[in-house]
Amino acid sequence: MPAPEPTPPQSSLPATAAHFGAHVLSAAAARACDIKAAVGGPPCVPSVPAPPAVSVPPPPAVSAPPPPAASLPAPPAVSVLAPPLVSVPVPPPPDTPTLAATPIADLERILRPNGLGTAGLSLIPREQLPTPSEPSEATAGGKPIPGLYHHQVAEPDPVRVEEVSRRIKSWALDEVSLYPEEWAEQFDGFSVGRYMVGCHPDAPTIGHLMIATRLMVAENAVDDCYCEDHGGSPVGLGERLLLAHTALDPVYTTEEYQAPWAKSLHADAPRRAYRSAMSYFGQAASASQTDRYRHDMARLHLGYLAEAAWAQLDHVPEVWEYLAMRQFNNFRPCPTITDTVGGYELPADLHAQSAMQKVIALAGNATTIVNDLYSYTKELDAPGRHLNLPVVIAEREGLSDRDAYLKSVDVHNDLMHDFESNAAALAAEYPVPTVQRFLRGVAAWVDGNHHWHQTNTYRYSLPDFW
Incomplete structure (x- = not known):
């Protein structure tokens, strides 16, 4: 037998x-x-x-051949590599930066659904996004890195940029006391309003954009104040990050010790920012979206710690080790919330698919190498040695600064092509509206991230390698 x-x-x-x-x-x-x-x-x-x-078919008889595995008919090809060609009229901004509903807002929510894959079901007309436009006067000096694979996008909506910029500065100063007056120029030069409006073109309201903007500013406060520019140090970083992380992932302890922990969340600007930004996020996100974000922030903090360990040891990692660190210390928490900012949810079981996790990781890796390349000269001018991909390649592979930089461009391009091919394959495998929309949102974030780096001439300039 x-x-x-x-x-x-x-x-x-x-x-x-x-x-x-x-x-x-x-x-x-x-x-x-x-x-x-x-x-x-x-x-x-x-x-x-x-x-x-x-149902799962019963196992075949011992003597019979197994039946073929169930398969779905092939879905039509779907492009996910550009943001959806829709925009939403911006409602008049409320007096307070919350998403609290009113009777009128509730009616608008019903007539303009933002739920699972309902972008095409709106009963309120949506205008088409503008075609890629010429840079504004403020960003005309920004040039893309020669040979860097990217997609040109339209200038972010100036009305939304202005309102998000106003609200985020009010939040930073009035709600969380984020920075002293002498840092105001740097805060303005970061242009976080342009950044987030450009990265989230399908956000239905200013309130949704503010969800991402607060989190972005809070993450940068932790990076600057704990790790880098404004008093940061690798010494003792683990303790600082752990305590800050409890603003995202609350501590549950005995009544005697709960109060001092809660008080500690107001002890410094990074923790105040994390606590406030996470509170706003939790009001708009589902439980699974909130837990997803906590997980990705734990990844980010783990990457911070690896880089800090190398700094303490004055060690330059192998190139593959550096890229492994960058898969954790990267932008991943930002594109992974694109559904919350878009006003819908990618279900947890779809988000957890290994193919989806790979696409999100590749997007985070590619966008982070963009940061390495555009911030290269900025980091060279800063005190000490800053690890970035060109520096690591030059050290470990014995290349000139120019050749190491150009090889880093190739690494970025390979990551981008892998991201796009894997996203297209995933879209074809899962003909589910929220998957399609989420992949478009991640692609829009990748493109918006590059556009912000390219055009932010306050922060970045290119090396003279061409």
């Missing part, structure tokens, strides 16, 4: 798709009831058909 063959592995995609379909049907039914109530109709109870059962 021949030995029985193992049952073919069953794809998790049918179960995921069925779960997602039930969720969409439920949301659509609930929205229909909301709309009836909003226009004065009788109350109703959403009725949703049961999702199709997803």
Whole structure:
């Protein structure tokens, strides 16, 4: 008797798709009831058909060959490498930077759904995004790095940029006392409003943009004050990062010790910023989105610690070691919240797929090498030795500064091509609206990140290698 063959592995995609379909049907039914109530109709109870059962076929008889694994029909090709060609009219900004709902706002929410993959279902017309435009006077000096693979994008909406810039400065000064007056020029020169508006073109409101902007500013406060420019040091960094991380991931302890911990969250600017930004984020994000962000921030802090250890030892890592560190100490927490900022949610089981995790990691890696390349001359002019990819390649591979820099451009380009090819393959494998939208959002963040680095001439200038 021949030995029985193992049952073919069953794809998790049918179960995921069925779960997602039930969720969409439920949301659509609930929205229909909301709309009836909003226009004065009788109350109703959403009725949703049961999702199709997803069953696993029984194992074959010992003597029979195994049946073929279940497969889905191939979906139509979907492009995910450019942001969606839609924009949302900016509502008048509220007096306070919160997302608190009013009766009018609730009606607008019903008539302009932002939920799972509903970008095309809006009952309010959306204008098309402008085509890539000429740089503004303020950014005309910014030139892209020759040979760097990137996509040109439109200038960020100046109305949104101005309002986000106003609100974030008010938050930094009035709510969290983030910096002293003498740092004001640097804060303004960072141009965080332009940065976040450019990276999140599908954010439905200014309030959603502020979610990302506060987190970005808080992350930079930790980096500057704990690690680098403004009093940072590798000595004792682990303790400082751990205590700051508790502003994102709360401590649960006995009543006697809970109060001093809570008081510690106001002890310095980075912790105040983390606590406040995370509070705003938690009001808009689901529990799974919030936990996802905490996880990615733990990754970031782990990367900070590896770099600090090398600094204390005056050690230059191997190139592959440096790139491994950069997969943790990178921009990943920023694009991974693109669904929260967009007003929808990529379900946790889809976000956790290994292919999705790879795409997010590649996006973070590519955008971080962009930072290495554009900040190269800035870091050379700073005291001490700053590790970046060109410096590590020059040291470890015995190349000239110029050749090491140009090889770093090639590394970036390879990462970008890998990101795009893996994102396209993932979009084809998962024909789910939220997957498509999330991938477009991550791609938009990658492009917006490059545009901000290229055009921020206050912070960056290019080496004379061409």
